[in-house]
Amino acid sequence: MLKKILAIILTLSLVFSMTSLGYADDSKHTAIFVVGQSSYMQDNLSKSMDAATFIQNGRTYVPLRYLGLALGVNENNIQWDSTSQTATLSMNGTTLKFTIGKTTYYTNSQANSMDVAPLVKNGRTYLPARYVAEAFGYNVNWNGDTQAVTVYTDVTPQDPGNVWGFPLKATKAEIKAGSQYAQITDINGNTYNLDMGQKALAVLGHYFTDMSGKRIDWSKVWIDEYAKALNMTPDDVRKVYPEGSYYISDNSELNADAMYVPFIPLAEAFGVPKENIQWDGQYLTIYGWDGSKDGYIKITANSTKALIQWPTINGGDGSTTNTSTSFPLLVMNGIPMVGIGRSIDDFSALLFREAGSDYSMLRGVVPLTAQAWSVGKGIVPIVINPF
Known part of the structure; x- marks a missing residue:
């Protein structure tokens, strides 16, 4: 009987753990990466990173790992294969694969084309934000005045119910x-x-x-x-x-x-x-x-x-x-x-x-x-x- 109870508790624990992980992946965020800064904003909170956003050949590159985290990808679902030089991100049934130096990337095994290739700088993989963000249902905006990339989702507002507030x-x-x-x-x-x-x-x-x-x-x-x-x-x-x-x-x-x-x-x-x-x-x-x-x-x-x-x-x-x-x-x-x-x-x-x-x-x-x-x-x- 004790073994059965323990088995039930373990099963429930796994269910709740999976639910918790799923909830983290389902969260929608607003993220801001500013050129030259080794931090980013996620939902108005500053998060540090060991890399910095930069501009090269007129394109803004953000560190892939931190972009994934900013969008709500669980850290365990961000993987790097050093042999094939491939980064993989998975969230909500969507898996993305990017390979250093290649303009072809994959969304759930479907080949897609980019106009630039991911690159490595100071040990970190970089690429323009929109290829990852749009695949996970986000929008991307670049503000040249503030040198900032903003990643956001279209909101579904709550209705005040014909009351001002x-x-x-x-x-x-x-x-x-x-x-x-x-x-x-x-x-x-x-x-x-x-x-x-x-x-x-x-x-x-x-x-x-x-x-x-x-x-x-x-x-x-x-x-x-x-x-x-x-x-x-x-x-x-x-x-x-x-x-x-x-x-x-x-x-x-x-x-x-x-x-x-x-x-x-x-x-x-x-x-x-x-x-x-x-x-x-x-x-x-x-x-x-x-x-x-x-x-x-x-x-x-x-x-x-x-x-x-x-x-x-x-x-x-x-x-x-x-x-x-x-x-x-x-x-x-x-x-x-x-x-x-x-x-x-x-x-x-x-x-x-x-x-x-x-x-x-x-x-x-x-x-x-x-x-x-x-x-x-x-x-x-x-x-x-x-x-």
Whole structure:
């Protein structure tokens, strides 16, 4: 009897193990590889690697092993045959085989052609991302401005159910310039640290023109000017804004001081479903606009340009409206970041809309005020009050 019980337990263990492995393979991710970096982003979390993405002959090469891991391939399903110089990746019933120096690769024994061949650099196999990503059901986007390859899937948004928003998960986030972590207060009053995947940054334009028309290099004087305006010493300002906590931009639209925060992890922390946010390296799209999964706002990278798609509910006709954000959507290390100024706030603007009274994409909540950036302390509090 004991042997039978042990056999049943072992069988169940194997079933659950296989289910667990299958679940890992079935996960869909967003991954970002930036040229020259020995790390990549997977779902807003930084992962290190012993290789770096590079460009050769106009093509961007990513390390095959880490691309597979970023897409959700189990490490045991990434194999290398040193004799045949062949790499094999398997996930969800799809097996890919790539051979060094050959432009033919195989998908479940079906021969396919590439316009380049995989190569070895510093002991790692590289190839352009799209051949692996598309075979596993992903899309690939290259952003030349940010030198980033973004691998993503088409989302299937959750429907708010004709209500402007989703259940609230948090009421407050406090973020300090130069920190990668936000302190989140959840709906029950508990606090935790959220890894945003990228440092929050004070962003300033490189140059500005003074009243006399003279062009000033703001990057060289802003600490002194802030010290005067805030009645602080320059050394005190440097304590608040050490190296790595601010970013000087040559983008002429970024000439207003603002704190920039990573949008996606913070929006998810407040309750926007992961499935309702899509980032493809060029556009940040947030679904759920006007109470329907068919409505969305789409914002262009490194620009204030945005587009609202109205759904065909509540008398809507499915039309689109051109609009703009207060600050350009900044992309740092492939991650989309939105600006929060001292009197205007793109983060809340993307979550809230005025419609009679203030309704939120997060059901049952209103914004307390525009979220003021505390310049003197280098901290931005995002506060949302439940009804």
